[in-house]
Amino acid sequence: MLEHVPEHEWRKLHQAKIEAEGIIDRMTQIVSGLSSVFADGKVPAEIGASFTERHNSAFGRIYTPFGAGRFAFGWIVKDALCGHLVAEREDIDVHEKIVWKPALGVTVPASGVPYVGDGEDRLQIFLGHQLGSRRDNSLFALGMSILYAFAQVPKA
Numbered sequence: 032m033l034e035h036v037p038e039h040e041w042r043k044l045h046q047a048k049i050e051a052e053g054i055i056d057r058m059t060q061i062v063s064g065l066s067s068v069f070a071d072g073k074v075p076a077e078i079g080a081s082f083t084e085r086h087n088s089a090f091g092r093i094y095t096p097f098g099a100g101r102f103a104f105g106w107i108v109k110d111a112l113c114g115h116l117v118a119e120r121e122d123i124d125v126h127e128k129i130v131w132k133p134a135l136g137v138t139v140p141a142s143g144v145p146y147v148g149d150g151e152d153r154l155q156i157f158l159g160h161q162l163g164s165r166r167d168n169s170l171f172a173l174g175m176s177i178l179y180a181f182a183q184v185p186k187a
Contacts, residue, residue: 043111050141051106054114057139059084060158061116062091062102064170074171080178093118097181101131107138114139118177120184134180137173147176 065082068074079096090102100120107115116139119131137156139145147154154176157169 040108043108046141047112050112051114053141054112054139055104057145057158058090058102058104058114058116058137061137061139061145061156061170061173064158064166065174066091068167068170069174078175078178080174082174090116093120093177093181095178095181097178097184098122100134100177100181103131109138109140112141116145118180120181122184132184134184135177147173 062082063084066084069078069081074080081094083092083094085091090104093100093102098120100118103117103119105115105117107113116137117133118135118137120134122130122132124130135147137145137147145156145158147156154172155169156173157165159166
């Protein structure tokens with residue numbers, strides 16, 4: 032059943048259009064950054080993971096030794112509007128239909144650093160650091176986390 036949303040909650044969406052556009056741009060930066068960091072020759076081939084940007088309705092595709100996947104996205108409202116970029120692994124169910132299993136999610140706020148997890152151990156993705164290795168290192172850690180998560184997703 033739908034419930035009334037209190038004003039203090041819907042006020043968080045006062046800049047929804049502007050924030051949503053910025054969040055989509057930042058999610059695109061994450062996927063294109065992963066694609067760049069995991070490009071041929073930048074990481075050891077033995078890792079076996081690669082990422083591509085936009086593919087049909089998905090934000091991008093994921094290729095691993097544990098199966099292929101895609102990036103999907105949604106919205107969440109915490110203290111403010113956030114995007115939720117989800118790495119989903121492709122699988123086949125018992126009826127031989129494709130199903131997408133969520134493996135790992137990235138919270139992408141309108142401002143601030145995108146992150147995986149909560150608390151002190153959360154992985155931060157430093158998109159604002161264009162030069163130097165901090166940005167690439169955080170994207171590499173994200174890609175490796177996705178690879179690990181894909182290995183942990185149970186079969187349908």
